[in-house]
Amino acid sequence: MSDEGRLIAGRYRVTEHVGRGGMGTVWRAEDEVLGRQVALKRLHTQPHLPDDELATLYERTRREARSAARITHPNVIVVHDVVDDGGLPCIVMEYVPSPTLSELLEDGRTIGPAEAARIGLGMVAALRAAHGAGVLHRDVKPGNVLLGGGERVVLTDFGIAMTAGASTLTKTGEMVGSIDYMAAERVRGLKPGTASDLWALGATLYQAVEGRPPFRRDTAVETAYAIAVDPPEPMKRAGPLETLIEALLSKEPDDRPSADQTEQALRDARSGGSTGVPPPATGARSPADRKPVGRNDVPPDPDPGVHRASSAMHVPPAPPAPTRATAGRGRRRSRKRLIVASAAVTVTAAATAGALYATSHRSADAPDVQKSHHATSPSSAASPVPQGFHPVRERKLGVSFPVPDGWKARVRTAEQITYIDPSELVEITIRTVAPAGTNPVSHFADKETNTKANYSVYRRLRMQQTTFRDQPAAVWEYTFQGRERGFRAVELGFGREGGREYDISVSAPEAKWDSYRPLFDKVRDGFLPTGS
Template identity: 65%
Template sequence: MSDEGRLIAGRYRLTELIGRGGMGTVWRAEDGVLGRQVALKQLHMHPHLSSDDLATLFERTRREARSAASVTHPSVIVVHDVVEDDGRPCIVMEYVPGSTLDDLLRGGGTIAPGEAARIGLGMIAALRAAHAAGVLHRDVKPGNVLLGAEDRVVLTDFGIAMTSGTSTLTKTGEMVGSIDYMAPERIRGQQPGPASDLWSLGAALYQAVEGRPPFRRDTAVETAYAAVVDPPAPMRHAGPLEPLIESLLAKDPDERPSAEQTERALHAARSGATTSAVSTLSAAPTSASPDRSGDTDRSGAAERRAGASGHGPGRPPGSEPGPPASPRGAGRGRGRRRRRAGVVAAVAASAVAVTAGASFYAMSHRGPDSTGSHANRRPAASSPAPSSAPKGYRLVRDTRLGVAFPVPDDWKIGKRTPDEVTYAAPSGLAGITIGTVAPAGSNPVTHFSDIEANTKDNYPTYRRLRMQRTTFRGRPAAVWEFTFQGRARLFRAIDLGYGREGDREYDIYLSAPAAEWDTYRPVFDQVRDGFTTTAT
């Protein structure tokens, strides 16, 4: 290395290259004055950058030093000095021997939930200290988490941190950070807050236990849209961390747990206590959200329970074969809980600077979301029916429900009511149901929660896998997955509901034997992606 052995600012001698990124290089160096090992972050010179861009880059580096230096905590990197080298600022920090969380996860590696919870506790302690000092990190990711000796966890690289009261260094429509860990509100161009760092923590924990970031797609643009629109893939290895990660990845910042709740849940999850972790999250409202308990209309609860008999996620014993009935019927037409719900904004047109600002991706205002719609537009009450279906599927148009969607060629129409229609697989054990509810409530997750209350009362074999608030076609939406026991086998189901309050809610529901879930789940995806409304 040509720089090895070079003396910086007459004091710091570079001894070993320990890291290199798009914006800079980190060296282990010897402090000649105090005789100690330090880490020195040295910026790259980019000949393609203008003088204004270089000035912004240098100021960002100085702010990184000031931001980190303003936070005092064992889990936050210690900044010793800021010096110049050929006109470029260099940050001198404590040297933490060890590796990063990213090193540990490289190549799809995972760690046990208990170990992930331990690392998460160090991260949340650092974030609590930073937020208390008025500093948002804005780039929480595995690569910025150092794993030191004696189980020390250190959050580093405050390069794009933002301190209360300071001006932004990003241009309009530009976001700097790592897209895999960027909160939906930042992607939409909204003002970040402490909840944005907590979302990034959730994304890092998801990768730690599942081996991949929760929304990674083939391109940065697709990843950004998935983070805003799609639910994460179901977790298979999160164990007691699952409810916390699911809560941290809520699309709406107000729905995420506070830092204090997150810390308590991590302590509970580290001990393997899933129940404790869940109760910890639900014990109190988030710091960013008021207590909504006073907004709940519970007057229909008894009626829902009394009227639930004969409905829910399964037919009475003896009814197999045949796909189990949709659970939506248990809650339709009954008292609903009303809660204030934030409006989920569409994806704003923006340019995303990935990882360190070296590459920019234009997110066109005409870009499709994960379902092919234009996420930045207010959706019309109706949309054109598709003219074709994927290979192996046929297009069906249901004028009564005002919808069109593809179904497999060999699936036949089965049960029909004024509010829904079911198509069944040849085996009779799997089915897709399209249903409507009018008028829609404030968010389908409220509707699903009402139905779940009935389900739990009447079907003891019911087990929730996830219930998550999201958006679909630019409208409030929810995804609900669960399992339940039929007469002879275990079933699994997924339900997507979407609709704007006062309009109509549409539901797409698939149930199938759990042992054959990987075979039937793609049917749900095809129906969802090809689903359109055809009438106002």
């Protein structure tokens, strides 16, 4: 019996079948309360699964909704509601009438580097927003990229996203995701981080310009082995994107460019210029030699114990003591057996998970404030001063931070300092609050009330709790209307209750926000409390 015309949760009238995957079916529906089109993803019945696994599937569906709902960004699918339909959870999402990038690339079709860079910019913006909310996507691929009207790019299907603070929903050793876009560290059984999503972005860009995934082989096991040890097939059509894609596909997460570097490289490539991204290292490098890309931006592993299979299960028996002539060959064979055995376990779980999660449908700049992966103190976490900036130390505030050359100080008080650019339209403001409250979110909520009173047009883009350098933090992003133009601002506040809270803010004309958005990251990363 067709579901078309059926009313779900008393308000969503099913109108058209959109897509079907292993986990669920997506319908277009009419929200009869608000009179708008929505996409409704309904979980399939799974009669062959025991009750505990069914409960896990249902909880994953709810977590998909919660993960996506934490992210407010035009490049991320909007989740409106989660409802129950005959005991099955349904996610109600924004309806985006558009093809997926996968559909655009069917049968080995390709797109040009400039168009790939445009799509990549939308994807990296979505990932920045997700990572800023403490969410790893873990299944970035062409099938989860919607190409909407007005050049809109939307990242969707957070069905296997991992959220900070969530308990595990996978068994030890289980990997989830699509093997063609799974990062090398995940194939090796290690835990993913934000760099793993950037790997998947690189694999997606590779397919967009070359017509195939970079490591696809005849079997999933061979693909996993190639991901772990082989270089990607040489590119012929990538043009200015080649160096960036190679860097994103580096085997070591620390060797990949950060989201900021990726975004700038994509902008350069879209305009036809050099990306300026250094090629990945080809030889062995010691940990001390590796560049600390994104060290302070990686959220903590929210699902400890999920991603690493027991290595003892895969290590082959120790070979006899090698002769000098056979030592090299023996090490290589042993390493290959180890990787292939590990890959076999990985792709077996991935194949099972893929059947559950491959939901195909057409329905689906935030600050890169993310949780630290390492226990670092504020005094040790500042980045070097970027080129074109100079350090300033504000003794009354007890802080130092980088400021662009040529900018001037204004509004200096015991609690605040503002620097402005030569046009007097762009501002960096640092404030201190003592004693700090329980969480900067409360402080920002109070400030928002005053902001609304001061500006006739105000729109909150997001306000959310996070951590920064292992301290309670909040990020607030909004737009407001000045006398002659619209502005956009982003603020980060962090500090422990009873101590001192530090607020870092950047505002700029909304029309030029893309140009000034990286400024916030440079000030934030170079910020250092020095004491009064």
